[in-house]
Amino acid sequence: MEQLYTALYFVVLGPAGVYVMSRTPVWYFNTRGMYDGFPHRTHEAIVKFYYLFQAAYWAQQAIVLVLGMEKPRKDFKELVGHHIVSLALIGLSYRFHFTYMGIAVYTTHDISDFFLASSKVLNYIDHPIVGPYFFLFMCVWIYLRHVVNLRIIWSLFTEFRSVGPFELDWELEQYKCLLSQSIATVLLSSLQALNLFWLFYIVRIAYRFVIHSKAEDDRSEDEDEDEPEPDRKSKRQDRPMALAKDHVPTLEVNGMAIPPNGLPG
Numbered sequence: 001m002e003q004l005y006t007a008l009y010f011v012v013l014g015p016a017g018v019y020v021m022s023r024t025p026v027w028y029f030n031t032r033g034m035y036d037g038f039p040h041r042t043h044e045a046i047v048k049f050y051y052l053f054q055a056a057y058w059a060q061q062a063i064v065l066v067l068g069m070e071k072p073r074k075d076f077k078e079l080v081g082h083h084i085v086s087l088a089l090i091g092l093s094y095r096f097h098f099t100y101m102g103i104a105v106y107t108t109h110d111i112s113d114f115f116l117a118s119s120k121v122l123n124y125i126d127h128p129i130v131g132p133y134f135f136l137f138m139c140v141w142i143y144l145r146h147v148v149n150l151r152i153i154w155s156l157f158t159e160f161r162s163v164g165p166f167e168l169d170w171e172l173e174q175y176k177c178l179l180s181q182s183i184a185t186v187l188l189s190s191l192q193a194l195n196l197f198w199l200f201y202i203v204r205i206a207y208r209f210v211i212h213s214k215a216e217d218d219r220s221e222d223e224d225e226d227e228p229e230p231d232r233k234s235k236r237q238d239r240p241m242a243l244a245k246d247h248v249p250t251l252e253v254n255g256m257a258i259p260p261n262g263l264p265g
Contacts, residue, residue: 002070003120010114013054017107020050026100029148031155034104035163038176039097051099054106055090062087075201078194085190092183096175101184104152105191108144115140131209138202145195153192156185 023044025033043051062083064070073079093102115137122130160166160181168177 003117003124007114007117007121009057010110010117013057014107014111014114016050017103017110020047021103021107023047024100024103026104029104029108029151031104031152032159032163034098034101034152034155035159035176038164039173040100041097041173043099047099047103051090051094051102051106055094058083058086058090075198078197082191082194085187085194089187089191092187096180097173098175098180098184101152105149105188108148112137112141112144134206134209138206141199141202146192146199149188149192149195153185153188156181156188160184 021027021029024047025036027033065080065083089105090102093099115133119130119134119137122133127133160176164176165174166176167174168179
């Protein structure tokens with residue numbers, strides 16, 4: 001159910017991000033538009049609504065994580081790191097007028113998240129197209145989360161200084177400077193490192209599917225997956241014995257229960 005909810009959320013927010021991006025200078029990930037004419041202090045209402053709606057979603061996800069409302073998976077630490085980096089990027093980009101860069105990053109992650117969640121749903125219901133669909137998901141993930149995001153990171157070194165003003169002026173709200181360049185580079189590079197970490201899991205799942213025709217999420221929260229196979233078998237074998245030992249069948253005669261060692265008085 002969780003993955004279905006996630007898929008439904010991103011099937012709406014992914015195209016919404018593409019539409020919002022089409023109304024800005026960064027249409028189809030034009031990195032030059034992120035810096036030209038900086039600072040970008042004013043935006044259409046739909047751009048602000050989209051940005052803050054997304055911020056609310058990721059804040060909610062962080063609250064769920066902090067409160068422990070979901071069982072931790074094997075990549076729990078990486079997920080915590082991802083939420084910290086994401087919230088830092090969202091908050092800082094909105095406060096210091098780097099929203100165009102944020103829209104591009106939002107869109108790349110939202111679309112790939114939809115394909116991730118929907119591929120899990122197809123796998124859970126054992127749908128026959130799960131194999132080809134997972135391959136499509138891999139292609140989308142690699143293109144959006146790695147090719148496009150690496151282009152954005154590369155633009156921090158090639159266009160950040162040369163396109164638009166490059167100075168720190170608090171009165172004019174001009175924040176495109178060495179400090180913001182360094183912070184953006186660190187945060188986006190950290191996000192890219194986390195995405196590469198998850199790409200390793202994705203490739204391993206694909207390999208197992210091709211070799212063993214079985215697609216399993218390595219980050220499963222099932223506790224039994226961490227136990228050796230013999231231990232799991234012994235647990236299953238011990239359960240019927242334990243039930244048989246504790247359960248004493250009750251007999252009745254004329255509606256009266258007969259104790260195990262005697263007759264009703």
